[in-house]
Amino acid sequence: MRLTLKLLLLALAPAAVFGQTTVTVDAGRGPVVVQIPSNYDPSSPAPLLLLLHGYSFTANYMESYFNFSPLAEQNGFILTYPDGNTDSLGFQFWNATSACCDNDNSGVDDVGYLTTLLDLLESQYNIDPQRIHIVGHSNGGFMAHRMACEDSNRFASIVSLSGAALNDPAQCAPLSPMHVLHIHGTLDPIVFYGGGFINDTYPSAMETCFQWAAHNGCNPTPVSGSNINFDGLIFGNETSVLRWQEGCATGGSVELWSIFLGGHLPALSSQASSLIFQHLIDHPKPTAPGGFIRGDVGGDGTLDISDAVELLLHLFGNGNLDCREAGNSNADGSLDIADVIYLLAYLFSSAPPPSAPFPGCGSQPISLDCLEPWCP
Numbered sequence: 001m002r003l004t005l006k007l008l009l010l011a012l013a014p015a016a017v018f019g020q021t022t023v024t025v026d027a028g029r030g031p032v033v034v035q036i037p038s039n040y041d042p043s044s045p046a047p048l049l050l051l052l053h054g055y056s057f058t059a060n061y062m063e064s065y066f067n068f069s070p071l072a073e074q075n076g077f078i079l080t081y082p083d084g085n086t087d088s089l090g091f092q093f094w095n096a097t098s099a100c101c102d103n104d105n106s107g108v109d110d111v112g113y114l115t116t117l118l119d120l121l122e123s124q125y126n127i128d129p130q131r132i133h134i135v136g137h138s139n140g141g142f143m144a145h146r147m148a149c150e151d152s153n154r155f156a157s158i159v160s161l162s163g164a165a166l167n168d169p170a171q172c173a174p175l176s177p178m179h180v181l182h183i184h185g186t187l188d189p190i191v192f193y194g195g196g197f198i199n200d201t202y203p204s205a206m207e208t209c210f211q212w213a214a215h216n217g218c219n220p221t222p223v224s225g226s227n228i229n230f231d232g233l234i235f236g237n238e239t240s241v242l243r244w245q246e247g248c249a250t251g252g253s254v255e256l257w258s259i260f261l262g263g264h265l266p267a268l269s270s271q272a273s274s275l276i277f278q279h280l281i282d283h284p285k286p287t288a289p290g291g292f293i294r295g296d297v298g299g300d301g302t303l304d305i306s307d308a309v310e311l312l313l314h315l316f317g318n319g320n321l322d323c324r325e326a327g328n329s330n331a332d333g334s335l336d337i338a339d340v341i342y343l344l345a346y347l348f349s350s351a352p353p354p355s356a357p358f359p360g361c362g363s364q365p366i367s368l369d370c371l372e373p374w375c376p
Contacts, residue, residue, distance in 0.1 A: 020073045025124065027082075027117035033059065034121065035069055035079040047131030048121065049280065050114070051081040054138030054162070054265075055101040056091040059083045062137060065268070071277040078125060082117060084110065084139075096142035097166050098200035100191075110143065111150050118154065129364050130285040135159040135276060138191060138264065141182075145172075145208070152176045156251075156285040159183065159276055162191050162264050164202040169211045177252025179283035180212040181276070183230070183239075185262025193258070209256045213244040216252030220244070225255075231262045232269035238262070251286045255279070291363040291375055292326040294354035295343050299326065301375065303354075308343050315340070325366045331355045 019038030024031035040046055049072060053062035059081040063069065072079040084092040087104050095102040095110045102108065121127060132155050136144035141163015148158045149166065152174030159181045166172050184205040186193045195204035203211065213220055225241035238261065244254040259266055266272070292299070297307040297314075311329075314321040315337065321327055327335055330342040331354065345351035356362060361375035 020069065025080075025117070025120055027113060027120050029083075029085070029113060032080060032082040032117060033063075035072060036125070037073050037076045037078065039076050040078070040125075042126050045126050045128035045131075046076055046078050047280075047284075048078045048080070048118075048125075048127050048133070050118070050132070050134045051079065052094060052134065052136035052140030052143050053081070053084065053092065054136075054140050055093050057137070058092060062140070065137070065265075066135070066273050066276070068135070068273060068277065071273060075277065075281060077280075078121070078127065080117070080121065082114070094139050094143040096139060096146045097164075097202065099164065099167065099198045099202040100142045101139040101198065103199065111146060114143075114147060115151065128284075129154075131156055131280075133157045133159070133280045133283075135161070135280075136163060137161045138163055141191075142202075145180075148172075148178050148180065149174055152178050157181065157280060157283040159279065160208075161266075162188055164191060164195070164205070165208040165211050167201045167203055169214065172211065172215065174215050177216045177249040178212065179251070179253050179279075180209070180216075181255045181257065181279050182208050182212075183257040183259065183276075185231070185259040185264060185266060187261050188264045190264040205256060205258065209242070209244065209254050212252075212254045213248075216244070216248045216254060218244040218248040218252065218254060219246040221246075222254075222256070228257070228271075228275060229269045230257060230272045230275065231259050231266040232272070233267040234259070234261055253283065291357060291361045292323045293361055293375065294326060294331065294356070294358045295329045295346070297321065297327045299323070299375070303343070303347065305344075305347065308340050308347070311335075311340050311343070329354050331365075 021036040023034050025034055051062055053059050063081050068079055084094045085108050087093050093101045095108045134144040141160030144158040144160050145165045148155055149172035153176050157179035161183045184193050193205050222242040222244045225243055227237035228239045229237045230239040239257050239259045242256040295303045297310045311327045324335055327339055329339040346353055
């Protein structure tokens with residue numbers, strides 16, 4: 001029996017992709033697998049995919065199910081798939097919403113944990129801030145919706161398979177638009193397509209999409225797309241596609257893929273994972289037009305004493321500054337005298353230079369605002 005179990009676990013372990021490097025990081029709960037594509041270049045930002053398992057599943061099983069590793073390698077994505085905590089029944093879970101799935105009422109802060117994990121990855125790798133995505137199944141889908149509500153500035157898109165949004169739209173207040181793809185089987189016996197109750201009520205697949213369409217400012221009437229084959233055990237192109245894309249704020253869209261007669265864990269067709277991955281590729285965060293050079297307060301393309309003077313005038317003399325992020329010399333998310341000191345130290349005492357974008361022009365990262373970008 002033990003030998004059989006070991007063989008089964010080995011069979012479920014994700015297969016290595018030639019050229020891809022597998023490492024682990026620890027964000028406070030033990031090792032988390034991170035797969036680095038063979039073409040990763042520390043000088044070039046790479047997209048990141050965070051894959052979240054469903055209740056009672058494991059990270060390794062979820063990767064084996066979707067088999068995203070080859071697609072991540074092919075498209076230059078960094079891929080990571082953490083495990084949730086274990087409940088009193090021995091099942092792994094995410095504390096996503098009041099409905100799912102902190103059955104023991106542990107109150108564990110999974111938003112904080114995943115945020116710490118992403119912060120850690122961004123400190124160790126050059127992650128493209130315009131291309132950070134989440135894919136989650138079931139409980140992981142609930143968690144994807146929760147993370148999008150809590151930290152919309154960070155994510156370009158989320159994909160939820162057999163999950164649901166928060167039941168009360170007022171509890172979700174994203175600060176920026178979000179690309180959302182919701183996939184659901186119409187005969188899902190676990191998380192009902194029409195909404196239901198687990199530990200609390202949760203919205204239907206359609207209501208989940210209406211919520212995100214409202215958050216994104218989209219026209220509430222969706223348009224139909226061509227059917228696709230998502231479940232390999234159901235004949236034909238069984239999955240209908242609805243899109244909320246008219247009138248949406250830049251960087252926001254919503255799609256609903258309804259798997260006719262589909263269940264909770266669809267038998268993925270040969271193209272299902274590729275269709276999801278293509279959606280990620282097609283939905284980055286928008287890049288702001290124009291840009292700035294960090295520290296170049298005057299916007300003349302160079303850093304000199306005049307930039308420090310203009311920043312002082314803004315701080316203490318009500319001087320105008322349309323691109324405040326350019327003045328955020330130390331990149332700490334605030335504008336104060338420390339930025340002047342940092343700039344002067346760089347100019348006159350060989351201190352470290354400002355962080356990106358520097359010395360060339362760029363549009364990210366932005367903690368403050370840049371209402372009138374300085375450079376093309």
